[in-house]
Amino acid sequence: MTDTPQTVVHSSREIDAAPGTIFELIADPARQPEWDGNDNLAEAAQGQRVRAVGDVFAMLLTQGTVRENRVVEFTEDRLVAWLPSEPGKPPPGHLWRWELEPVGDGRTHVRCTYDWTGLAPDDAFRQKRARATTADRLRASLDRLAVVAESM
Numbered sequence: 001m002t003d004t005p006q007t008v009v010h011s012s013r014e015i016d017a018a019p020g021t022i023f024e025l026i027a028d029p030a031r032q033p034e035w036d037g038n039d040n041l042a043e044a045a046q047g048q049r050v051r052a053v054g055d056v057f058a059m060l061l062t063q064g065t066v067r068e069n070r071v072v073e074f075t076e077d078r079l080v081a082w083l084p085s086e087p088g089k090p091p092p093g094h095l096w097r098w099e100l101e102p103v104g105d106g107r108t109h110v111r112c113t114y115d116w117t118g119l120a121p122d123d124a125f126r127q128k129r130a131r132a133t134t135a136d137r138l139r140a141s142l143d144r145l146a147v148v149a150e151s152m
Contacts, residue, residue: 005131007119011138012111017149019100019108023077025148026098029057029069035148037140038133050080058087073097081113092126093118110145112138 015022025031029044040061048057055071066087072095073081080098083091094116101109116130 007117007130008113008115009133009135009138010111010113011135011142012109013139013142013146014103015108015110015142015146015149016106017108017146017152018106019077019102021152022100022108022110022145022149023080025145027051027080029059031148032059035141035144037142037144038137050074050082051076057082059084069096092123093120094126094130110142112142114138 025035027050029048029050030046033041033043040063042060042062042064044057044059050057050071051074053071053074055074057069057071059067059069061067067084068087069082069084070091071080071082073079078100081095083095085091094114095118097111097113097115099111099113101111103109114130114133116126116133119126119130121127
């Protein structure tokens with residue numbers, strides 16, 4: 001048996017808030033550090049709210065580096081996905097995706113996916129960080145997102 005890492009990680013839960021409320025927290029990078037379960041996001045400048053495929057937003061990480069995030073999937077109040085990269089460099093091959101589905105009574109099913117299938121096998125630093133991004137970490141983000149969204 002081989003010890004092949006799972007390169008696509010998911011977590012999901014229902015949140016007692018409408019899709020639009022939750023989506024605003026996800027699509028506005030300045031709000032993301034409030035609910036980041038990876039404790040990886042330090043801050044983002046105001047005014048970078050994502051509105052379409054092709055948008056790019058910058059995020060300062062807790063380790064002091066900056067990431068540019070290129071939006072590759074977008075449907076208002078339903079779906080947003082981005083590819084992070086170092087400023088001015090091509091994305092190294094990992095993707096964050098957020099999917100929202102209304103389930104009635106003002107509740108929303110939210111699914112977060114971290115897909116690092118495209119990371120180069122010899123990129124030891126990113127491979128190590130990717131392996132540490134588990135479903136439990138994604139669930140921590142969802143749980144924190146729920147606390148913020150449900151208090152709005």
